[in-house]
Amino acid sequence: MAYVNSTSTTHGSFSDRFARLVKDLRVAMERRRVYNRTVRELSALSSRELADLGLSRTMITRVAIEAAYGK
Numbered sequence: 001m002a003y004v005n006s007t008s009t010t011h012g013s014f015s016d017r018f019a020r021l022v023k024d025l026r027v028a029m030e031r032r033r034v035y036n037r038t039v040r041e042l043s044a045l046s047s048r049e050l051a052d053l054g055l056s057r058t059m060i061t062r063v064a065i066e067a068a069y070g071k
Contacts, residue, residue, distance in 0.1 A: 035068035 011017075042050065043061045050056060055063060067070055 002052045025048035031068045038067045 012020075039060055042055070042063065043057075045053075047057065050060075
């Protein structure tokens with residue numbers, strides 16, 4: 001019986017890791033902006049307007065999460 005164990009680590013340079021961190025933070029901030037904007041815009045609608053869209057007030061955060069994060 002043969003076993004193979006392969007471990008791969010890529011540390012990269014500090015500048016590569018820092019650039020990745022900055023990129024990830026920008027993506028997270030943009031997603032949060034989309035979430036906040038969606039909540040703000042949907043909350044500004046009347047209950048009648050939300051009903052026309054097939055939404056209720058309780059669905060606003062769920063719709064915003066889906067818009068921002070795709071979940």
